[in-house]
Amino acid sequence: MKTTTTLLATTAMTLAGTSAFADAHMADSMTIVSWGGAYSASQQGAYHDPYMANTGITIINDESSSEAVAKLRAMNEAGNVTWDLVDVEAADAIRLCDEGLALEIDHDEMLAAGADGSTASDDFGDSIISDCFIPQIVFSTTVGYRTDMVGDTPPTEICAIFDTDTYPGKRALAKKPLANVEWALLCDGVAKADIYEVLATEEGQAQAFAKLDTIKDDVIWWSAGAETPQLLADGEVVMGSTFNGRLFSAIAEQDQPIGMLWDAQMLDYDGWIVPAGLSDDRLARVMDYLTFATDTQRLADQAKYISYGPARASSAPLVGDHGELGIPMAEHMPTDPANSKNVFVTQYEFWADYRDDLDAKFQAWLAQ
């Protein structure tokens, strides 16, 4: 055991040494694109600051992730890609990879092995949903509710969304089909294992919309993740879906009278893509940064700042306490065993195929 540790340490030192020597061929600044807000702050604390301290380079933050796909395509067509690294959701990573706008990654070759000795691709496991995607965090779309508006029987399972008798009042749901149609079918009695098979058929889609029809008049549709916590705080809605990190900050950091469900949460990944067509020195810098920023310890560090789970299995045991509140973060992770008894893992292949079709139907349904 001890020999292994020493061996690993030596390897790590050699790696660190090589990266220090390689500096001469690397760009000395890089532009990283992310989502802004609390999420960018967590990356700043866990990745950017230590990396800048180690290397002395400058990291420029650009908060354009929400328009990253379109902007990257435009940059690529103009032949002038100004971004070095882009934080995107898994579904967008697939899109960018399909369009040839993102670089394909050999995870084992280019990224650090897990601290427990597993190869990078084993350590990341299922979260590598595309050849271009370097996973960072696991997040989930789940439901929060007003504790003072649900009476003595707070909801415990997802179908409370559709139960307007027990929980009257408005609900906030995302203005896109993802998650909504799955929940609708689940609450309409479709077995969890069959949901995507059913959704691929016309009848299945009609069934999902028919279920959503039962609450259509009670729904406020959101397009930004911050809206639901705001609507809950204002008492505009009794419950609503949003990202688990948003609910955590509303509950733990802002002390709002809000509770949350983990039942049938939709697990999803967020991570990096490297734009295609970077010059050699910029690419070398990006890969050096990535090796550092996606190793076991760094991913675990990010959880100090935000309640999203690290994408590496080896990072989970290292997740510590919240940076300011001092509460243990592990139990607020979507991947915590107590929270993940009943989860959906977003089916990227399905959504890549059916997203446009379902979205058109969803929008037409909304407009009716």
Add this chain to the structure above:
Amino acid sequence: MTETSQHSGPVLAADGRPLKASLARALRREKLRAMLLIAPLLVFILITFVVPIGQMLFRSVENQIVSDVLPRTSEALEEWSYNDGAAPGEAVFFALTQDMVVAAERKEHTRLGSRLNYEESGISSLFRKSGRKVDEIGEGYADQFEAVNPMLVDPAALTQLFATSAWSEAVASDAELAVTRTFKVNKDVAEALPRASDAFREFAVFNQSVDEKDPRKAKLWNSVSLALFEDLRQNPAATVDGPASAAIAAAAAAVPAFDVEDLAQSFAKIDKDWLDPEVWTVIKRYSPEFTNGYFLNAIDMEKTVDGPAWRDEDQQIYLKLFWRTMLMSMTITISCILLGYPVAWLLANLPTRQANLLMILVLLPFWTSLLVRTSAWKVLLQQQGVINDIVVWLGLVSDENRLQLINNATGTIIAMTHILLPFMILPLFSVLKTIPPTYLRAAKSLGATNWTAFWRVYFPQSVPGIGAGSILVFIMSIGYYITPEIVGGTKGVFISNRIAYHISSSLNWGLAAALGAILLAVVMLLYWAYDRIVGIDNVKLGG
């Protein structure tokens, strides 16, 4: 002078040229100078405005991707028709294998897949899956050729066979050229083995240009063996000169005994959708370089085997949104007139000091960020918001029946009227200010009531201002996007929100361009109608 007058020809200028030409020349020079003055602006507008917009709109008909990525397949498909009732034959699958291998190596197949997925759900993963496995097709032939003679699958030997002698000689003198000098196919060999030389050329050029590798040292694609088999099967008498002639002759003799791979079945094994005529008809339909498909989509129609047809009712959305955008923009324009007219009248008629103060109040919203203003409306209008709290407190409505003022069309109309109001007030004000107050006094002294004086004398003179303000407000609101997105809910969003979705989320820029082109056409049509009915000369933006 006298000389000139004696001439019967044209009048001449002092320098002896005809006066007419001289005058035209001077005018031309004047015009040219004027053009030079505006040239920087003209060039700037052309480069930054007209060209990009033109390019964007061009995407609404452009569709080269299918014929670029699947050139052989789209050609082979010309013979096939959907009415055959089945997937196309082996020739098409052969062409597809050749195209897909190249596309997968160049990573273009996924791009094509997401393009065709706009037309038929499921094609995206079909292409992604097939690209991953298509290199296995033809592996059987490669093994069987190898058994006949290893030379038949040796890239170095095949390079020598297929390359022109000029290329081979150049490479023999300088090995570097094997990467940099584009591979050329020997014409005689191409005649004897057309498919194999085509497949090998793709292989060689790909290695040279993308991987920057010497094709003689690269790993041979199975599609080359497949093509060679097909050539020898169709033309067993094919012969070539040079060192490979014996190997090719042996292969031609062995081919009839080869195990044959059913290509359609090989593709079906990757995904059974390849046997679905539906998929093939989509590929065939979008093979031409230009398409009206995006425009059909933009008006809720689709291409089918029987020509354009309406989409299913549960997918119709764009016409409804266009109509709603028009109606709501008109409502917003009318509310702006109703609210703006009295303010503009006050501005024009108050003493300067008060008018200036009022003007500042009108302009104040201009200095606040659009997002802040829109978000402020959220606080005011929501059900637990300020306005609802006040009416409930006043007892006008009960606590259970709070007004629904936001996340619907009402919210959009209220917020956008507020945001666009200055664009109505300012042109109106500048016109109202020029109407002499004496006209009203004259009307009244002739016995008109206040209303008659206003309606018959004052109002007609203010119409140009209303026209200018209305055009501004209407055209701006038709393209508005962020305010409806935030306060519009589902019943208050515009067509521009869908355009934004297709630009930034679905990446269906062709459809976005088609929707944008239609919107532009509608605006121009309305402008033309306005010109015919009211007359654009009657629009005044200032005194």
